[in-house]
Amino acid sequence: MKLKQLEGLLGDLQQFSNPKVELEQYPTGPHIASRMLFTAENSYGDITDKVVADFGCGCGTLSAAASLLDAACVIGFDIDPQSLETASLNADELEVEIDFVQCDITKLELKGQIVDTVVMNPPFGTRKKGADMEFLSAAMKVASQAVYSLHKTSTREHIKRAALRDFNAKSAEVICELRYDLPKLYKFHKRKEVDIAVDLWRFEPRQN
């Protein structure tokens, strides 16, 4: 599948109808999602024929991208039932098979080494402090091969240090820097659109 085609398909997905601000629900746009997963597969071979978990899957954009790039199995995890409902509809629309689990990612305990790759666009920690680190910690416990995650560029040094020192990372690399376009989703947003610098990270866990 070509990048443009992937981006087009992801652009048709339904997004949050009533985003919950306390969960930091923002859609992962098709531009970022397609590039993130395309890179994960073409540069690192982390998606096709792999078991891929999407932490904080929301409406399932990253999960859908992984499926379209022929992951062997995709599992989306989220705490919010409405998002999971939308994600299921999106999977049906695309005619892809995605499993979903409703849970609190910070309390989740998964057994074994079944998951190869975790992909995620986690909360940045602007509502619940430290949420970004909790998601990263959880992902590093589950992935046997790689974790792809988006974090604010302003937290770059902090993330690198935590990953290598506390979360069992063998490597922690910023693959590229992206501009995340956040449209005005919530009433309290003053500007029509805001543009945040985010890093796309690839972490490799140490073998257990």
Next chain:
Amino acid sequence: MRLIVHNMLTCNIKGVVNKFPLRIEAEKVIKKDVDFNPDFLRHMLAKIEWKALVDGARSMGYTELPDHAPALESDEPFLKKFHHALLELNLEEGSLVCQETGRKFPVEKGVPNMLLHEDEV
């Protein structure tokens, strides 16, 4: 929920020791065809908890899996059964039951709800 997912889910209630596997109570199971990928299946064979898979499949009405995976992985008839159990059986409605506490995690429209109550955290 497919058995590949069931094979990784545990009961995360505070203090529980016997967290895995969760027993399946199936109310509605549907079968969805998935492309057969023998290389992927061979790769999974080393990672799957076999007994949990066999018991899970039985709870969903599929009894064809042997009690032990055969030594010869290239056995295609076996791989087809493994494929069917792991990837094609979908629990749409039912529960996942913690073997220690009896707590039921509901499965609705194929999605297990693993959220804990306040006193379980």
